[in-house]
Amino acid sequence: MKLNRLFIDRELVARAEANRIAQRLGIPTQEVNSAGEVFETVMAASDPVAAGKRMLYLTANRGAFVRDCPGTSHYTCCGYRILHVGAYCSMDCAYCILQAYFHPPVLTFFINTEDFVAQIEKEFNKDKIQRFGTGEFTDSLIWEGLSSVNEELVRLFSGQDRCVLELKTKTTAVERLLSLPHRRRTILAWSLSSREMVSRCERGTAAIEARLAAAARAAAQGYPVAFHFDPIVIEDRSLPGYLETIERIFAAVEPANIVWISLGALRFMPALKAVIENRFPGLPLACGEFITGLDGKLRYFKPLRIRAYRRMAQAIRRRAPEVCLYLCMEDDEVWREALGFVPAERGGLVAMLDEAAVRVCGLKR
Ligand code: SF4
Numbered sequence: 001m002k003l004n005r006l007f008i009d010r011e012l013v014a015r016a017e018a019n020r021i022a023q024r025l026g027i028p029t030q031e032v033n034s035a036g037e038v039f040e041t042v043m044a045a046s047d048p049v050a051a052g053k054r055m056l057y058l059t060a061n062r063g064a065f066v067r068d069c070p071g072t073s074h075y076t077c078c079g080y081r082i083l084h085v086g087a088y089c090s091m092d093c094a095y096c097i098l099q100a101y102f103h104p105p106v107l108t109f110f111i112n113t114e115d116f117v118a119q120i121e122k123e124f125n126k127d128k129i130q131r132f133g134t135g136e137f138t139d140s141l142i143w144e145g146l147s148s149v150n151e152e153l154v155r156l157f158s159g160q161d162r163c164v165l166e167l168k169t170k171t172t173a174v175e176r177l178l179s180l181p182h183r184r185r186t187i188l189a190w191s192l193s194s195r196e197m198v199s200r201c202e203r204g205t206a207a208i209e210a211r212l213a214a215a216a217r218a219a220a221q222g223y224p225v226a227f228h229f230d231p232i233v234i235e236d237r238s239l240p241g242y243l244e245t246i247e248r249i250f251a252a253v254e255p256a257n258i259v260w261i262s263l264g265a266l267r268f269m270p271a272l273k274a275v276i277e278n279r280f281p282g283l284p285l286a287c288g289e290f291i292t293g294l295d296g297k298l299r300y301f302k303p304l305r306i307r308a309y310r311r312m313a314q315a316i317r318r319r320a321p322e323v324c325l326y327l328c329m330e331d332d333e334v335w336r337e338a339l340g341f342v343p344a345e346r347g348g349l350v351a352m353l354d355e356a357a358v359r360v361c362g363l364k365r
Contacts, residue, residue, distance in 0.1 A: 001090040001142060003027055003107075005055045007038045017111040018058050021146050025056070027091040035059065035106075042104045049099045049279060052106040053090050059194075061085075061110035065119045069136060078262075079350035080325065082136045083120065083165075085110060085149050089139045092169060092203035094280040095231050098137065100272040107142065117156065124160045129354040129363055132157075135168025135189070144173040151176060157185040161364040164357045166226060170205040172214035178221045184361045185260050188218040189226035192249070194241025197233055200283065208245055212252040219253045224360050229312065230264035230328055233285065234304050239311055246315045255320030260353060263309050264328030267299045295329075302334060309338035324356035 006029040007154045008018050011029055022029050032038055035331070045051030061084060086109040088098055098105055110116070119266060123130060134140045134153070143149055150167060158167040158181055167177075168189040177188070190211045193201075198208055206214070215225045217248040227249060232242060249258075266285070271296040273286040290298035316325055326349060327335055343349040357363050 001056075001107075001145065003054055003056050003090075005030070005041075007032050007055065007057045008116065009059045011034075012058060012060060012111060015111055015148070017113065021056075021058060021109070021111075021188065024146060028073060032057075038106055042106050047123060048104045050092070052088060052102075052104055053092060055106060057106050058111050059108060060112040061116070065110075065116040066123055066132070077221060077329070077349070079131070079304045080136070080351055081123075081130055081132045083116070083132050083134045083153070084137060085116065085134050085153075086143060088137070090142050090185055091139060091205045093170075093205065094201040094276055094283055094285055095233070095266055095272075096266065097268060097272060097315055099275045099279070100139075100269060109147065112233055113149070113152065117152070120153075120156060124163055126162075128162065129359060129365060130163045131166065131353060132163060133166040133168055133189075135166065139169050139171065140167035141169035141173040143173045144171075144176060151180060152184045154180045154182050158183040160185070161362075164361050168226075168228065170202065170211065172206045172210050174214050174218050177223075178217060182223060183293065184222060184224050185363075187224045187226050187357075187361065189214065189228060190215055191228045192245050193229065193233075194245055196238070201233070201280070206246065212248050214237045215249075216252040219257045224259045224261075225253055226259045227263065228262045228264070228328075230262060231266035232263060232308055232312070233266050234308050235284075235288065236301050239308060242308075242312055243315050246312065246319070250319040255323055257360070258320060258323050260324040260326060260327050261316055261320075261355050262326050264330075265300050265305045265308060267293065267297045267329065269297055273298070278311045305330070306334055306337040309334070313339055324352060326352065330347060 006025055006027055008031055010031045012018050042048045042052045065084050067082045067084055069082055088105045088107045132184055153165055164185055166187045166189050170191050195208050219225050276286045293299045313325055335342045346352050
């Protein structure tokens with residue numbers, strides 16, 4: 001993180017966690033009465049989306065820490081549960097949906113940890129398999145240098161048998177987690193792309209080779225791992241780069257230790273198009289031919305998506321026929337054409353992923 005300003009809610013300044021973070025950062029710090037004061041500062045910048053990545057706001061999550069993934073209407077959803085520990089990201093990917101999701105986007109971290117521990121423990125008492133993750137509204141591991149939230153989560157999840165935690169990242173910040181007693185209840189997951197897309201579209205993220213080296217280290221310490229190709233950019237000659245990354249995965253980790261691999265083609269709300277064009281001029285990312293999906297998001301034409309998924313799925317299955325491979329936010333026709341089956345034939349996507357978590361992470365039903 002390259003932060004230049006810290007904001008702390010006035011009512012939280014006396015908290016030990018706020019002091020620890022402020023000391024670690026050693027940057028100008030301002031107490032605020034409300035989020036509005038932070039937003040005003042961010043909006044005054046010439047590029048608020050970039051400014052929000054360099055300022056950190058420490059506040060309390062006064063709502064739910066545990067939420068259902070909003071998914072998207074009309075497409076098959078994975079039934080993921082979000083642990084809302086923080087928001088936004090210090091890295092800068094052109095296709096990042098968070099640029100248009102928050103108004104304005106500001107790097108935010110919640111320090112009322114006791115509330116979130118209580119909410120998660122309540123979930124552990126439910127008599128069912130559940131999959132949780134912190135990587136929906138932020139990158140899970142950008143907080144590693146600042147807070148022990150991940151350490152705390154890994155320990156919490158290690159003490160029960162029905163829930164699994166997925167920490168999803170584009171960083172290599174696994175060092176502190178490696179020696180923790182995780183009991184395979186935490187999955188370390190990486191968002192992947194092609195090397196070309198990383199250099200063109202992902203400012204500040206780790207190289208593909210570095211992400212996979214971190215995955216190999218995690219796997220060597222007994223962590224289950226997972227990979228997400230999302231978003232897949234479909235352009236002339238873009239596919240070989242993704243296929244190369246697939247080969248690199250299997251050179252780095254054993255298929256039996258991979259919980260799941262997901263594929264999702266680039267899709268976005270219309271509002272993100274203008275953000276990409278303004279912030280990444282010259283990048284033809286949003287200029288392709290898109291159709292508006294049933295959920296209002298812009299997507300590639302179906303035949304293009306099917307062809308890309310099919311080629312990538314073939315490459316994955318050649319190396320790992322048993323791995324749980326799934327599509328993110330697609331309909332049955334795409335599943336059938338690309339993967340040869342629809343989720344309902346295997347009990348639904350939720351059941352498929354629960355089964356993978358049982359098989360690879362050792363959860364108990
Ligand atoms: S790493 Fe993920 S969360 Fe961070 S900017 Fe890139 S896409 Fe967004």
